[in-house]
Amino acid sequence: MGAEPLGRSVLGHVAAIPFLAHAAAHVPRVRAKLIHWLAAVADGCGPGSTERTENDAVVFDLVLAELPSLLRFLEDPDPETRRAVVSLTPLAALVGEDVGDRLARRHEEDPDGMVRADALSALAALRSDAVRRWAAEALTDPEPLVREGAAVLLLEEAGTPYPADLVEVLAEASAHPPPRNGLQAFLAGLPDPASRTVRVLDADAGVMALVARRSIAAGDHGRQGTQLAWRLASTWRDREEEAFALLVSALPYGGRHPERDPPPPAHLGGLRAPDHPLLRAPRPPGRRCPAGGRAGPPVADRRPVTGRPARGGPVRPAGRARGRRSGSPGR
Numbered sequence: 001m002g003a004e005p006l007g008r009s010v011l012g013h014v015a016a017i018p019f020l021a022h023a024a025a026h027v028p029r030v031r032a033k034l035i036h037w038l039a040a041v042a043d044g045c046g047p048g049s050t051e052r053t054e055n056d057a058v059v060f061d062l063v064l065a066e067l068p069s070l071l072r073f074l075e076d077p078d079p080e081t082r083r084a085v086v087s088l089t090p091l092a093a094l095v096g097e098d099v100g101d102r103l104a105r106r107h108e109e110d111p112d113g114m115v116r117a118d119a120l121s122a123l124a125a126l127r128s129d130a131v132r133r134w135a136a137e138a139l140t141d142p143e144p145l146v147r148e149g150a151a152v153l154l155l156e157e158a159g160t161p162y163p164a165d166l167v168e169v170l171a172e173a174s175a176h177p178p179p180r181n182g183l184q185a186f187l188a189g190l191p192d193p194a195s196r197t198v199r200v201l202d203a204d205a206g207v208m209a210l211v212a213r214r215s216i217a218a219g220d221h222g223r224q225g226t227q228l229a230w231r232l233a234s235t236w237r238d239r240e241e242e243a244f245a246l247l248v249s250a251l252p253y254g255g256r257h258p259e260r261d262p263p264p265p266a267h268l269g270g271l272r273a274p275d276h277p278l279l280r281a282p283r284p285p286g287r288r289c290p291a292g293g294r295a296g297p298p299v300a301d302r303r304p305v306t307g308r309p310a311r312g313g314p315v316r317p318a319g320r321a322r323g324r325r326s327g328s329p330g331r
Contacts, residue, residue, distance in 0.1 A: 014058050017041075021066035024073075032080035035070055036184075038063050039087040043188040046091075067095050074102050079112035086118040090125055090189045100127050107134060113143025114178060120149050121193050132157065139169050148173035149193055155200050162200075162207055170200075171211045175218035175225075201228065205236040212246050220253040 017038070024034035042063040043049075045056035071092060074085045086106065092099045103126065107119035120138055124131045131153060138150035151170040155162050174197070186192040191199075201208040209232055215225030226247060233243035 014062055017059060017062040021070060025069055032078060032084045035084035039084060039188045042091060043186065046189050048189060064091065064095055067091060068097060071097055071099060079115055082115045083118055086115065086122055087187055089122045090187050113146055116143060117145040117149045120146060122187055124153050125190055144173040144176040145178055152197050152200050160203050162204055167207050171214040174211050175214040177221050177224055202235060205232065205239050208232050209239065209242055216246060216250045220250045226250045
């Protein structure tokens with residue numbers, strides 16, 4: 001998730017950690033971003049990271065030393081700051097801090113849906129005995145991200161074949177992702193919520209296709225349905241035709257953003273995968289597919305040719321004749 005490069009570049013110097021934590025505690029304007037960076041460093045330099053170096057271990061210990069002073073911002077007025085602190089809570093037990101009750105309040109009472117969703121994911125690791133009750137109650141949360149996280153937790157526990165009611169909640173909630181204009185959701189030392197969702201979908205091709213179909217039908221926000229369709233084709237070889245139909249049905253949306261981009265034209269909104277022999281025909285051998293679309297021969301240089309080629313020499317395109325410079329008058 002980009003945490004490890006951050007830890008080895010911007011924050012790689014061990015002396016920076018205490019100063020960044022001090023700035024986070026005293027400068028509200030940059031508090032959320034700094035705490036998020038420190039959580040990313042802890043995630044990238046923690047015991048579970050690959051190729052962990054001695055310097056990484058020192059950096060991780062320094063972040064842990066600052067953790068008690070940062071956890072107090074779990075009730076900060078700024079929702080982005082609360083989210084950043086939630087991403088640190090999986091490490092709280094390493095410094096003797098019990099944040100279970102405070103996380104439960106964030107999940108049950110926080111006015112921000114993203115904070116509630118992240119808190120539920122953190123609670124799943126800290127208090128697995130009670131998470132089923134919280135997840136069951138969260139299936140009716142007004143925030144789609146909370147409903148998606150709750151459905152994933154319960155589907156993980158149920159296993160395949162998945163219960164149809166939970167699949168329906170997941171498909172409906174996944175079709176309405178939040179705008180990607182805030183901090184990236186992750187939990188230090190734990191798998192990020194998006195990878196948990198993908199792991200659940202990987203276990204059942206039918207559920208993956210359903211979620212992709214619903215996402216595309218809702219506008220393919222963030223290209224989520226398109227990405228799932230590609231994954232369906234690469235993971236389940238017997239689903240290639242279905243994946244192709246999903247990809248074609250997503251073409252009118254072009255991965256538009258639900259907040260920043262306008263909706264597609266009305267006459268394109270109803271496009272679905274066409275049933276045409278050309279789309280089913282295999283690509284002829286030796287022909288590539290240029291960026292413009294259908295397969296065809298290599299695109300030739302169509303610039304006009306001037307003059308007569310020299311004996312044995314190349315043909316010069318227009319504007320490149322010898323002795324002429326751009327903007328110089330001809331002789």
